[in-house]
Amino acid sequence: MKGKVLSIICALGILTVSCSDFLDSKSQDEVIPKTTKDFRELLLGSGYPNPTNEHPVAITSYMDDDLDCDVNNSSAGADYTKSIFAVYTWQPDAERYESTVVSPELASTPYYAMFERIKGCNAVLDYVDEAVGSQQEKDQIKAEALAVRALFYFWLVNLYGEPYTENPQSLGVPLKLSSSVEEVSIARSTVEKVYEQILADLNKSAALLGEDSRVTTDYRINRPTVEILLSRVYLYMGNWQKAVEAATEAIRIGGELTNLTAIEKADANFVCTQYSSQEVTWMYGGSVSTFKIESGLNMSTELRTAYGENDRRMDLYYSYDASRGEYYNNKPSSTNDAPKSAIRMSEAYLNRAEAYVLWENKTTEALADLNKLRRNRITGYQDVAISDPDLLLKEIRLERRLELTLEGHRWLDLRRYGMPSIKHTWLPGVGMALQTYVLKEKDPMYTLPLPESVIGANPALTQNASAYEPERKAE
Structure with a gap:
């Protein structure tokens, strides 16, 4: 085992990861994982999302409808703004905007970076049973690796495969489930097959974690988080009953919602994606993005006006620049080496509320979840009564947008x-005419092209149709 694991470690490049003491050892024997503690460190350093990198779906924050051009910003036409033009306007060569979010090298594309992390999870899963340690410790490590691998595959298939409910038989991404180094290229599995693997990993993870797994503050995934992820996956698949069941289990064993209305406005230390918020079940990885004032882009008017006057999310989720009269995102932790993204109990309530409506029009149950969330967000909120399922679904999805902005959900x-x-509106430069770019209904660019560098490295891959779209022009 030692030779195999050592070669895997070297391939992963984790010998330079500073978060692991054992990886800093000088002798060859000392860099070989032997104990369950070693494997926990290996998983943290090479499997879990990297807290110093941007979120794997950061690219999508420039593509959705929560962002728009700040026509009063003097940064319009600046180098940063120009560098995200291709993504912001849904160009077929969007992957080349990697000069800001990722660099043009193969190893820096979101696709490749996520598969590198999957490789780390696979290495742990392949060899942890041979480690020195208790079975309980091994099961805990396997549970974490399975859940993290499932999450990476969820992000991958939702970037590069068509939506499950549109075409489950369309091409998703390759399924690589072992750490073995193979010369044979791997073709893309269908979206349906990828989702089946995601569910298999999450359900096995939940079983291994067991009833005693609760929310921790050590950046390790746990059963409440796995149940929230299961509810998310079932929601995306249109399996409403299973989504309700998983969300209900998450709520049963997870934390309570944070009552934002009880937090002082002067509390500058509150961050909704940190463990100091009782509803956070897991902190992980880097931030998705922010509304960067210096970018010439900002919160869309549609999003900003959707928050009511007494909605505490406006002063607790965002900061305000009085000189420009603009809000910008303030969710990420200020600690550079700490995880900045999170999974929160609010998602469980939103997942369940939406699934309730779509599963046999259970409006009473859905409305209870919606009202509970709003009571914890809006000062002086009075419960509403909505009996129309279509109207209630619209309100739940609006609440989801307001609650989870820039957390990797909207796109x-x-x-x-x-x-x-x-x-999207676009201002090429100060004093120039405003342009409008359109992403049409069911546009091919809703499924991103595979990076050309990845296609070149794996000839078995088939490119998405979006790669062959013509250059998108302003209207």
Whole structure:
């Protein structure tokens, strides 16, 4: 085992990861994982999302309808703004905007970076049973590796495969489930097959974690988080009953919602994606993005005006620049080496509420979840009564947008909502005419092209149709 694991470690490049003491050892024997503690460190350093990198779906924050051009910003036409033009306007060569979010090298594309992390999870799963340690410790490590691998595959298939509810037989991504180094290229599995693997991993993870797994504050995944992820996956598949069951289990064993209305406005230390918020079940990885004032882009007017006057999310989720009269995102932790993204109990309530409506029009149950969330967000909120399922679904999805902004959900939600047409305005430079770019309904660019560098490295891959779209022009 030692030789195999050592070669895997070297291939992963984890000998330079500073978070693991054992990886800093000088002798060859000392860099070989032997104990369950070693494997926990291996998983943290090479499997879990990297906290110093941007979120795997950061690219999508420039593509959804929560962002738009700040026409009063003097940064319009600046180098940063120009560098995200291709993504912001849904160009077929969008992957080349990697000069800001990722670099043009193969190893820096979101696709490749996520598969590198999957490789780390696979290495742990392949060899942890041979480690020195208790079976309980081994099961815990396997459970974490399975859940993290499932999450990476969820992100991958929702970036590069068509939405499950649109075409489950379309091509998703390759399924690589072992750490073995093979010369044979691997073709893409269908979206349906990828989802089946995601569910298999999450359900096995939940079983291994067991009833005693509760929320921790050590950046390790846990059973409440796995149940939230299961509810998310079932929601994306249109399996409403299973989504309700998983969300209900998450709520049963997870934390309570944070009552934002009880937090002082002067509390500058509150961050909704940190463990200091009782509803956070897991902190992980880097931030998705922020509304960067210096970018010439900002929160869309549609999103900003959707928050009510007494909605505490406006002063607790965002910061305000009085000089420009603009809000910008303030969710990520200020600690550079700490995870900045999170999974929160609010998602469980939103997943369940939406699934209730779509599963036999259970409006009473759905409305209870919606009202509970709003009571914890809006000062002086009075419960509403909505009996129309269509109207209630619209309100739940609006609440989801307001609650989970810039946490990696909106673009993926738009895809599963049927891929509606959206518009972005673009200001090429100060004093120049404003332009409008359109992503039409069910546009091929709702499924991103595979990076050309990845296609070149794996000839078995088939490119998505979006790669062959013509250059998108302003209207």
